[in-house]
Amino acid sequence: MMKALQLSKELETSLPTLSLTNLPIPNVPPGAALIKIQYSCINPSDRYNSLGGFPKTIFPRIPGRDYSGTVITLGQDSDAMQSHWVGKRVYGTGGAELGFKLDGPHAQYCLIPEKLIVEKPDSISPVQAATVGVPFTTALRCLTRSRAKPDDIVLVIGASGAVGSSAVQIARAMGCKRVLTASRNEIESPDILLDGDIGAEMQSKIPSLTNGKGVDVVIDTVGNLDIMNAAIHALAIKGRYAWIAAPRGGASTTLNVDVFESYRKEIELVGCNSGLATVEETAEEMKTLTWLFERNLIHPRDESLINVVDLDDAIEKGYRAAPSEKQIVLKMD
Incomplete structure (x- = not known):
């Protein structure tokens, strides 16, 4: 089992409710990777989604778009792919679907389309990496x-x-x-x-x-x-x-x-x-950004401007927190 935030609706016309719950760790289908999420930020679009702002969202849904974490396994049998990715630290964002039509990373584990996994540059920390995506x-x-x-x-x-x-x-x-x-x-x-x-x-x-x-x-x-x-x-x-x-x-x-x-x-x-970005477009954008980070041409948000909040406190100290100049990042451990 894993801890996760979940958006749900009682009626089609009602506003979604956000709760902290326990859910099974998802099985890994072909074409996906199971990521153990270390950090995941709360973007303005995540808050808007929790208020019912996106008609495309399918409920119940784990929210979140941006993350950093570690690859646990891939949903394919290729030994070469498994040995290349398992244990790698990765980061990214979900384009048009993660957190809307697919479960997002505001949970301890998340399925990420294989095409979207990108190795995190050594030059940025895991908590900084979680603020890059959107x-x-x-x-x-x-x-x-x-x-x-x-x-x-x-x-x-x-x-x-x-x-x-x-x-x-x-x-x-x-x-x-x-x-x-x-x-x-x-x-x-x-x-x-x-x-x-x-x-x-x-x-x-x-x-x-x-x-x-x-x-x-x-x-x-x-x-x-x-x-x-x-x-x-x-x-x-x-x-x-x-x-x-x-x-x-x-x-x-x-x-x-x-x-x-x-x-x-x-x-x-x-x-x-x-929110219209395809998996392929998002993957190319993340690869371009990684190239720029690796050459110190661009830099992520400084950690002094990040407020790290435990997943257990994500609703009150994260989603419902007063506006601040600091970016809120959820810690999943």
Whole structure:
């Protein structure tokens, strides 16, 4: 048996309930690996899932997306594959299905599709590795889908957040000409402070920061319509705007785009959703990130910014904890 968090529903129309329970350690089918989970972080999407925010979730379901742990066994008889992977420390994330349609890693053991297992770099600790998946793959997905390249000027909106700070690192590792930051965190001295009249701030700052050209790529991790409108106007000719968020709580999600300006400048709007990532896409993203970690071109969240919580306390001190700058990571032992 294993300890696990579980989301369940009494009725189709009711909200899910989250509980700590004991479940059998799963049998390993072909194409999967059984991972003994050491750490698994709680992402905003995990909390949203626990509130019934994703219609695609099938209940009952063990939540969670990102993890680090050790391979116990594979669901195939190949001695070569078993000897290669068993005992290896691995890390990763689950793309479109883990925690939604397949049981996630907020448990002591988890089945991970074989294609998704990636060896953890020695340069990052197991607890740091558990914070990599969603933020870094989402950031990489945004930069890939917006076709960021070395001669581009990139603006990251929400640069102090988990995805935003990952995007800043990856864009610099890609050799982008210049990476500008926009944030509400004045302490970090962003290039653009998202406070007060945002449109005026961008109009006054972007031309001088880009020699009058404008921004080639915007990576928006905030999803505020006022910020989006101002940043779209700041795009250069053939500029690309990638975003991962939208207003919630009943606020309007309709963006008014000047289609005349957009076609004259050949602007592209690129929505990015890590919840649609296939197993193959996620595996390639994790391999790319591993290559960058191994060469110290990017770095995970510092352990001083991580709050480790025992699985037994995961509901009260994890899922229901007050918002904090620290990332909550569940310890499974």
